[in-house]
Amino acid sequence: MKLSEQDRQLLNRVQQDFPLHPEPFKVLSDQLGVPEQEILDRLRSLEQQNAISRFGAVFNHHRAGASTLAALAIPEHEIEEVAAFVSSFAEVNHNYQREHEFNLWFVVNATDQKGVEKVLNQISATYEYPLLDLPMVKGYHIDLGFPLW
Amino acid sequence: MTELKLDQALIKKVISATQNGLPICERPYQRIAEQLGIGEDELIELMQKMLSAGLIRRVGLVPNHYALGYRFNLMTVWDVADQSILALGEKVGQLDFVSHCYQRPRQEPDWHYNLFAMVHGRDEQEVEQQVAQIKQLLGDACRAMTQLNSLKILKKTGLRIRS
Numbered sequence: 001m002k003l004s005e006q007d008r009q010l011l012n013r014v015q016q017d018f019p020l021h022p023e024p025f026k027v028l029s030d031q032l033g034v035p036e037q038e039i040l041d042r043l044r045s046l047e048q049q050n051a052i053s054r055f056g057a058v059f060n061h062h063r064a065g066a067s068t069l070a071a072l073a074i075p076e077h078e079i080e081e082v083a084a085f086v087s088s089f090a091e092v093n094h095n096y097q098r099e100h101e102f103n104l105w106f107v108v109n110a111t112d113q114k115g116v117e118k119v120l121n122q123i124s125a126t127y128e129y130p131l132l133d134l135p136m137v138k139g140y141h142i143d144l145g146f147p148l149w
Numbered sequence: 150m151t152e153l154k155l156d157q158a159l160i161k162k163v164i165s166a167t168q169n170g171l172p173i174c175e176r177p178y179q180r181i182a183e184q185l186g187i188g189e190d191e192l193i194e195l196m197q198k199m200l201s202a203g204l205i206r207r208v209g210l211v212p213n214h215y216a217l218g219y220r221f222n223l224m225t226v227w228d229v230a231d232q233s234i235l236a237l238g239e240k241v242g243q244l245d246f247v248s249h250c251y252q253r254p255r256q257e258p259d260w261h262y263n264l265f266a267m268v269h270g271r272d273e274q275e276v277e278q279q280v281a282q283i284k285q286l287l288g289d290a291c292r293a294m295t296q297l298n299s300l301k302i303l304k305k306t307g308l309r310i311r312s
Contacts, residue, residue: 001216001217001218002218003217011210011212014209014210015207015209015210015211015212016207016208016209017207017208017209018207018208018209018210020178020193020196020197020200020208021193022176022178022179022189022190022193023175023176024177024178025175026175036175040173040174040175043173043210044173047173049216050213050216051212051213051216051217052210052211052212052213053211053212053213053214054170054210054211055170055171055173055209055210055211056167056168056169056170056171056208057164057167057171057196057199057205057207057208058205058206058207058208058209058211059164059168059204059205059206060203060204060205060206069251069253069265073259083303086303087303087304092304093304093305094304094305095302095303095304095305096299096300096301096302096303097299097300097301097303098224098297098298098299098300099297099298099299099300100295100297102259102260102297104303105224105297106304130259132256132259132260133256134253134254134256134260135253135254136251136252136253137251137252137253137254137263138235138238138251138252139242139249139250139251139252140238140239140241140242140250140251140252141241141242141243141247141248141249141250
């Protein structure tokens with residue numbers, strides 16, 4: 001879908017620093033000079049058009065629990081089966097098939113490190129393929145949104 | 150640290166109540182506060198503290214980049230000299246088209262890339278230019294790189310922390 005210039009600006013404004021205020025859209029209305037009702041209508045319409053994936057707080061997985069990015073090198077013909085097994089864990093919240101020798105990439109989140117290890121151990125005990133376990137060492141820009149252009 | 154002073158049980162409840170998102174309405178916090186059985190002010194204050202403590206990265210709206218035409222996302226991975234990664238990681242992270250930038254450990258001999266940058270664009274050409282820009286920025290400190298196209302999104306959900 002093509003965004004109108006107004007919607008593009010609105011989306012860029014609300015990606016971060018959303019007001020923590022009882023009437024956040026009223027605050028935005030004052031800042032943007034757009035009536036509160038219009039902001040709400042436009043955001044609802046964008047939501048209906050599936051242009052919004054989420055509205056709310058983005059939690060710091062690292063601080064809220066433990067997480068890692070893991071990858072498996074799986075023979076092509078088995079990838080579907082292994083991918084379904086990996087996705088079946090509630091702790092796995094992203095799972096992508098990628099074009100590389102390591103062809104399945106997934107993020108494991110748990111309340112603590114033991115929980116992460118438990119999932120990885122279960123996966124490697126079931127499928128003995130090369131496994132990468134790449135927890136974050138340092139974040140340089142983490143999910144802060146980025147401007148649409 | 151500030152977060153130690155926060156009520157951990159309440160924090161878990163807040164995460165659990167807001168992980169499916171806030172409603173788009175005049176008083177979104179009131180709606181969530183009612184579900185939690187706490188005051189609207191109390192919820193806002195707590196979220197403010199969680200933000201200051203780094204438990205919440207940001208409050209806002211996450212666009213559906215794919216639906217908006219940013220269909221090409223690419224995980225680019227770089228083998229950057231250890232002594233330069235701190236400064237260069239910061240620079241890469243500041244690029245507009247980079248949504249995530251992390252340093253991760255090498256896992257020799259299988260994996261020697263230590264810098265991950267997720268780039269987004271509307272077409273292949275745009276993404277290629279972005280990759281070239283990162284390459285130029287890293288210069289000689291970069292020994293190797295590769296890019297991992299995503300072929301299929303098999304699962305993508307928000308964080309689920311069971312309370």
